[in-house]
Amino acid sequence: MKRFHALRLPLFGLLVALPLLASAQKKPVKPMDFGQQEFLSQCASCHGRDGKGNGPIADLLRKPPTDLTTLSRGNAGIFPMARVYDSITGDNVQAHGSRDMPVWGQTYRIKAAEHYVDIFYDPDAYVRVRVLALVEYINRLQGVGKP
Numbered sequence: 001m002k003r004f005h006a007l008r009l010p011l012f013g014l015l016v017a018l019p020l021l022a023s024a025q026k027k028p029v030k031p032m033d034f035g036q037q038e039f040l041s042q043c044a045s046c047h048g049r050d051g052k053g054n055g056p057i058a059d060l061l062r063k064p065p066t067d068l069t070t071l072s073r074g075n076a077g078i079f080p081m082a083r084v085y086d087s088i089t090g091d092n093v094q095a096h097g098s099r100d101m102p103v104w105g106q107t108y109r110i111k112a113a114e115h116y117v118d119i120f121y122d123p124d125a126y127v128r129v130r131v132l133a134l135v136e137y138i139n140r141l142q143g144v145g146k147p
């Protein structure tokens with residue numbers, strides 16, 4: 001009987017700890033946020049991890065990278081989706097003068113060609129999917145850090 005008493009505390013501890021451990025393991029895995037991942041790996045160097053335009057290489061550019069969190073505010077509260085899309089693909093680049101913002105439409109087109117070397121694919125659809133993921137993520141950044 002004495003032995004049983006000595007075991008009671010550790011047994012009780014196990015009873016409490018096991019369900020806790022089990023519930024910790026059941027935590028849902030966060031789904032991959034493709035737009036965010038792409039933004040952090042391709043855009044944050046200039047636009048900053050928070051999109052506010054203060055990335056580590058921003059100072060090296062002639063023109064400061066746009067604060068991407070205030071695009072709706074500067075457009076009467078409406079997210080300027082078409083403009084943002086064209087800014088990313090490079091479709092609204094002016095005919096004259098060079099800009100510091102890379103032309104992603106072309107970059108993704110090249111990536112697609114490298115990826116689907118000998119398989120039929122739609123280059124326009126590939127570019128659209130990748131750019132739309134970024135547009136959707138930038139839409140979610142609107143108003144971040146707003147007072």
Ligand code: HEC
Nearest residue numbers: 042043046063064065066083084087088099100101102134
């Ligand atoms: C090498 C630095 C650099 C990188 C990398 C970069 N940008 Fe830019 N971006 C700029 C600069 C500078 C501007 C300011 C406008 C210009 O130069 O045309 C800009 C402007 C923009 C605009 C225009 C906003 C408006 O007012 O319409 C959008 C949208 C944008 N960037 C999105 C992105 C996205 C998305 C990525 C990643 C896929 C990215 N940028 C990567 C430098 C960069």
